Amino acid sequence: MRRVILYSVLIAGAVVMLFPFFWMVSSSLKTFQEVNLSPPTMLPADPQWSNYAEAWGSPPSGFGRYFLNSLVVAVVGTAIQLFTGIMAAYAFARLKFRFSNVLFMLVLATMMIPFETRIVPNYVLIRQIPLMGGNDIFGEGGAGLYDTYAGMILPGVASAFAVFLLRQAFMAVPRDYWDALRMDGASHWTFLWRVLIPMTMPAVLTVVLFGFIGRWNELLWPLIATQSESIRPVQLGLMLFSGDEGSLYHLLMAATTLVAVPGIFFFLFVQRRFIEGLTAFGVKG
Amino acid sequence: MSTVSMMRLRRKRRRLERIWLPTLYLAPTLLLLWAFDIYPIFLSAWMSLWRWGIKAEEFIGLDNYSRVFDEIGSGPGGTPGEVGNSLLVTAFYVVGTVPVTIIIAFVIANMLNSRIRFLAVLRTAYFVPYITSTVAAGLAFVWLLNPQIGVLNSALESVGLPAQQWLLDPEPVGPKVLSMFGIGWSENLPGFLEGPSVALVCVIVFSVWNSLGFAVVIILAGLVTIDPQVKEAARMDGVNSWQMATRITMPLVSPTLFLLLIVSTISSFQSFNEVYVLTSGGGYGAGAGSPLDSTLTLPVLIFRHLYERPSSVGFAAALSMLLFVLVLGVVLLQFRLAERRVHYE
Secondary structure, three states, X not given: OHHHHHHHHHHHHHHHHHHHHHHHHHHHOOOHHHXXXXXXXXXXXXXXXXXXXXXXXXXXXHHHHHHHHHHHHHHHHHHHHHHHXXXXXXXXXXXXXXXXXXXXXXXXXXXXXXXXXXXXXXXXXXXXXOOOOOOOXXXXXXXXOOOOHHHHHOOOOXXXXXXXXXXXXXXXXXXXXXXXXXXXXXXXXXXXXXXXXXXXXXXXXXXXHHHHHHHHOOOHHXXXXXXXXXXXXXXXXXXXXXXXXXXXXXXXXXXXXXXXXXXXXXXXXXXXXXXXXXXXXXXXX | OOHHHHHHHHHHHHHHHHHHHHHHHHHHHHHHHHHHHHHHHHHXXXXXXXXXXXXXXXXXXXXXXXXXXXXXXXXXXXXXOHXXXXXXXXXXXXXXXXXXXXXXXXXXXXXXXXXXXXXXXHHHHHHHHHHOOHHHHHHHHHHHOXXXXXXXXXXXXXXXXXXXXXXXXXXXXXXXXXHHOOOOOOOOOOHHHHOOEHHHXXXXXXXXXXXXXXXXXXXXXXXXXXXXXXHHHHHXXXXXXXXXXXXXXXXXXXXXXXXXXXXXXXXXXXXXXXXXXXXXXXXXXXXXXXXXXXXXXXXXXXXXXXXXXXXXXXXXXXXXXXXHHHHHHHHHHHHHHXXXXXXXX
């Protein structure tokens, strides 16, 4: 009896969680007439796969451009985040130097700064990067990194969370490995990339996944930092689409599905690693 | 070269290494964090003292802050100003999302932790909304809640209940709920007791739905570290499920719950995307915060000043400082109040 209740509650909950997605896909395959029916049909009478082609081509430059922009921002941003994160985590985990505890605390403290507090100054800051976008050496005269990929990527690319996660993983590797390699005259650099990274792959992958999905889903910063549709990411493309074609719900849901599905598939593909990484390195009290 | 001088050379190299190596490894992260996370706080504080459009225009001291306080204070008829309203909306939003999410997640995580089949499938079901972009998930919700042809209203009508305006309804829920039971609302009560608008409640429900999976996974991570023997022993002593949850499990995962509380509070205060997608009415968010500003959280107000009123960037900076102080204050308060109840092993 207890198990029946348990399963019913859990399954009912799962249905509530997934219904919006079911409805999104179902609506995306209906005709304009069917999607406006009241009461609605559960499943499309005759699936209109052409809705997807129509939605894909609807924005002036097509959704392809937006997807490409998102890919650039997510891949480059994640790569920089991973590289800088690994270097810093190694220093905090393995190198002895003065003020290392103070600096580590300072890095962690940046997690407390609300995103919106940084948005206003960063909006001003990226316009004033010296020698970029027509700026002189004092950062005056041009647009700086405003409306560029670099401007979208740089703020927030260094992640205290990534540093913390990787440091924990690095510290869990016994010191003996390093001592043994040191005898053979290996450098820190070799040890880090040849030994430590392969041994802490789950943590590295967790950083990659969080970084990628975080970047892919970003909305506010690209909206503030750009003005050209030609470099804006897919989330903004979808917002614009919802304004232009908002009443054509079958097309809007087709576009929404196109944007949502890659992320969901990506996640399903790697979810075991993802959740295990979160479980193992995220929090353990 | 003699052995002595070689050793001296090596020692010198070691000492140098101790300085330049950490510097080299840390430099990229520290420079980036300084440039785009720490320095901006100071820049924001500095900007808030200026009338600032595209660039600094005029030093005006604390004028932006006195404007903040003006707009908190009462307007005509005792109604709060734009800033006061957004503080109230933010408070409703944070109180409506954080505790509710954590409580539901705690229940679900406990259920998922009791040796069940299809654990991976169920866990994934709860996690998918979190992984989906807020724009996509939000637009799916806007469609569900469409007042004319949305599926939720169709469901209500099919069981004989009246259709609702959902995201378009600026009416507060307090009087609405009471009137369902035939109880009137006294005009003498202070305005905030009427509660959030129907539209804001919809945004809150969306946010809980959206972030539940994250909380479930984090709590699950804490639950699996509990030694099963502890629970077994308690069960032997005749502890019932309620006592088990509140007296045994809760204290044992309290460090996890506390961390989750802090993280959720910080992210709830800065929620922008949820409101933006659900209430802008499409396009680049001209309507964000509608209807009648009843979903206008502080971050959305900052966005409005930055995006639609380019001449008030200095004022937006003052508002960001307010948000910063607010988040810091609430988190410190949580540390003081809750930490005594957290059991570290």
